[in-house]
Each structure stands twice: as structure tokens, then as C-alpha cells.
Amino acid sequence: MKTLFKLLAAVAALVLVGLVVKKLLEEKSAPVPPPVEEKAPPPADKSLDESELGGALDPELLKILVCPLDRGPLKLSEDGKWLINPRNGYRYPIRRGIPVMLVEEGRKYQDTSLIEAAAA
Numbered sequence: 001m002k003t004l005f006k007l008l009a010a011v012a013a014l015v016l017v018g019l020v021v022k023k024l025l026e027e028k029s030a031p032v033p034p035p036v037e038e039k040a041p042p043p044a045d046k047s048l049d050e051s052e053l054g055g056a057l058d059p060e061l062l063k064i065l066v067c068p069l070d071r072g073p074l075k076l077s078e079d080g081k082w083l084i085n086p087r088n089g090y091r092y093p094i095r096r097g098i099p100v101m102l103v104e105e106g107r108k109y110q111d112t113s114l115i116e117a118a119a120a
Helices: 002-029 059-064 103-108 112-119
Strands: 082-084 091-095
Touching: 091 103
Parallel strands: none
Antiparallel strands: 082 091
């Protein structure tokens, strides 16, 4: 009886090992899916498309926004596409209703004629 039990245990172990080996071979021979291509971000030096500027800006948000450089109040441009600092001429773009409050953006779109208009 012990011999029969040992024989059944050995056969079960062999079947189990066979199943594991079969599973491993199937995983190795399975076709590898092609890599997912990620969209490249647009180039950083892309010229600004004025048509994407603007969007509804909450008046309460406009009251609390300040220039990140001098912490002074900003004014909304007549066309609603820019937040303007009248002290240094920096213009911060509004894209899809979200103001881009980065000093680099303000410096990039600086308009010195706005300083003269504010001083007059």
C-alpha cells in the first residue's frame, strides 16, 4: 500500500512539473505585443498660436492674481487673452481659461508699450 501511495505521489509530482514547464514555455513563445508609441510633446520653441489664447476667467480669480515677479496686481487685456503687469509690461497668457503665471512667460511676451501707457 505504501508503494502504491509513493507511486501516485510521484506521478502527481511529475504531472505538476509538466504543467509548470508547459506554462513557462507558452509564456516564452507568446508573441510580444508591439511597443506603445507615445505622442511626442510639441516642441518648446513652437510659436504661440493666438487662437488658443483666452477663455473665461473667473472675476474672483482675477482679484487675487498677482504678478509672480513683483507681487503687484494685474489687469485683464481688452481682448481677454492676457494678464498684463502695467509696471513692467509683462504679459501672461491665458490658455483655455487658465492663466499661465510663470515669469518666463511674462518676460517672453513683454510689451514695453504697455509700460508707457500705464505711466501716462
